[in-house]
Amino acid sequence: MYVHLIFYILIVIPTWCLLAEHDSTSEHRCFHQPASECRPNDLCRCHQLKDIKRAAVCCDVNKFTLTEGLACANITVDGQVEALHIRNATLDVLNVTQPVWKRLKYMTITDGQINSLVGEFAKLSSVSCLNLSSNGIKNFAQRSLVNLFNLSFLDLSHNNLTSVPRFKKEGSVILDISDNPYMLCTSLLDTLKKREVNVSNEDVTFCLSSKTFHWFNSTEKLPISQVQGLLEIEENCIENCTCQPYRMEIVLGKQPIFSVAVNCSGVNLLSLPTPLPPHTVSLNITNNNITSLQELGDPSYQHLMFLYADNNQISTIQQMEGTKFMSNFVVLSLKNNKIKEFETYLLSNIKFYRTSDSMRYINLGHNKLHCDCKTAKEFKVWLLSKLEHVPDYDAIGCDNMDVKIMELEQTKLCQSQQDWTDYIYYIITAEVLLLIGLIAKVSYDYWVFKTAGYLPWPASKMPKLPCDWLCE
């Protein structure tokens, strides 16, 4: 008697209330019957419940006994049953294209062994609460659940899913995806992004980050809160730009940090965007009208390693001097800008091999430098020593002559200057020799005059000048 009463209070009343209020949309928990409701000795594996109207239970079914059971319990196309719990179904595939389920509002298939779900719930199915927990399900067919427009609670916990099946896009769904040990974060992230989902059992929901996904370095089990952190990266981006997680940086004993890649290409920027989102390591500002690298010194640029600034109007890298980017950078891409002079001395103190397998790269192709002897002597020499690090070295040109930097010849460019200096030296040498000759001749004349008393040629032949009396 007491047992019966307790059973009634525990099971029947809540379920009844559930069924009674199924039209008030708010909180649905799925229809659920305990194993004790099963009748193992019945030939018919399904039966309608006595205490609850329009509800039925099936137990221990396989492909054949399920179809039979549904029929013998009068769960038919024009039947009355609205709530169904199938316990311990052993099926390789469960085909959910079942006309007899059309009237169901609460559908629960749990505690069985089902490999995959195929088919699709019929259009206009009224199922609002679907519990497919604890079946070891591995796959869902693409469209299995997409017709469930009234779905508000979906329990897929305790299965072996690697991805979240698709379900309706409009309207929010409470999703329980806990304890699917092979669930991939990419799929979960995608679901959270594209659908209105409230995750239930959040604290015990994890997903696997995959090796093949670029922003994860290794396979890791992540709590769902971190996957939601990834969503925030995309939501808190710079206006008109897009942000993506770049990599997960794991420091033992600390919360992992997601570094960020920002894409601001082709959004009519005139200067570098500031501030960048926290932990930005990559910035793409290709196809803008940026004229200077002034903002590289901004504190939000402190983690930046990759700067893609192709197709802009940048004229100098001078502003890199003293910035953190200067010591951090891995890629600096300045293709097709307006660089006239490239200050190689700025880069003289950095290592171009950061480690044996990680190098720095600078792209400078399709810039036209001002070329003179200095360019040939300094820039070209620097370039020749960095060919590995400047992959597009052969596309750097000159604005004042029609040659590539690689074709500049020091001997030609610096020749006229050399001729001039040599000429000066010749004149100076000739003048010095002339002077020495003159002094020697004058001294000789003087000595001859003193000893022999006459002046040698040509002094003797020179006409007397008015000032000669001074000497005499």
Ligand SMILES: *[C@@H]1O[C@H](CO)[C@@H](O)[C@H](O)[C@H]1NC(C)=O
């Ligand atoms: C779904 O079924 C599982 C296993 O029987 C149960 O633990 C869980 O509470 C059910 N979920 C809902 C929302 O009813």
Ligand SMILES: *[C@@H]1O[C@H](CO)[C@@H](O)[C@H](O)[C@H]1NC(C)=O
């Ligand atoms: C599940 O059903 C199968 C038969 O389909 C049966 O052999 C097995 O004992 C059942 N398991 C439980 C836990 O009832």
Ligand SMILES: *[C@@H]1O[C@H](CO)[C@@H](O)[C@H](O)[C@H]1NC(C)=O
């Ligand atoms: C099955 O349902 C039909 C139509 O609702 C009803 O007439 C019939 O009595 C039911 N049979 C059983 C065994 O419940």
Ligand SMILES: *[C@@H]1O[C@H](CO)[C@@H](O)[C@H](O)[C@H]1NC(C)=O
């Ligand atoms: C599922 O069942 C429906 C009809 O019962 C059938 O048309 C469909 O081909 C089945 N789907 C699969 C994948 O077996």
Ligand SMILES: *[C@@H]1O[C@H](CO)[C@@H](O)[C@H](O)[C@H]1NC(C)=O
């Ligand atoms: C969905 O639910 C609403 C009320 O909650 C109901 O009016 C409507 O008929 C349902 N749609 C389907 C396809 O069952």
Ligand SMILES: *[C@@H]1O[C@H](CO)[C@@H](O)[C@H](O)[C@H]1NC(C)=O
């Ligand atoms: C689901 O995964 C668990 C844990 O790896 C495994 O023990 C179980 O056999 C799998 N179930 C199925 C149906 O593959």
Ligand SMILES: *[C@@H]1O[C@H](CO)[C@@H](O)[C@H](O)[C@H]1NC(C)=O
């Ligand atoms: C989902 O969560 C949001 C806030 O966390 C809440 O406002 C909303 O009502 C929830 N939706 C459902 C269907 O529970």
Ligand SMILES: *[C@@H]1O[C@H](CO)[C@@H](O)[C@H](O)[C@H]1NC(C)=O
């Ligand atoms: C990525 O993994 C490799 C080895 O798999 C390791 O050497 C490297 O430090 C890791 N990098 C980061 C940022 O975690």
Ligand SMILES: *[C@@H]1O[C@H](CO)[C@@H](O)[C@H](O)[C@H]1NC(C)=O
């Ligand atoms: C974003 O783009 C819109 C439309 O192109 C433009 O009006 C707006 O100024 C841009 N915002 C920023 C911060 O560049």
Ligand SMILES: *[C@@H]1O[C@H](CO)[C@@H](O)[C@H](O)[C@H]1NC(C)=O
């Ligand atoms: C960056 O954004 C532009 C414009 O929105 C887009 O065309 C491009 O594909 C994006 N690039 C990457 C690498 O995401």
Ligand SMILES: *[C@@H]1O[C@H](CO)[C@@H](O)[C@H](O)[C@H]1NC(C)=O
């Ligand atoms: C930067 O953006 C441009 C234009 O959207 C794109 O073509 C290029 O691939 C991007 N670069 C990188 C490294 O993502």
Ligand SMILES: *[C@@H]1O[C@H](CO)[C@@H](O)[C@H](O)[C@H]1NC(C)=O
């Ligand atoms: C840059 O500015 C010029 C005019 O000053 C304009 O024609 C061009 O479209 C702009 N380019 C970009 C990528 O905004």
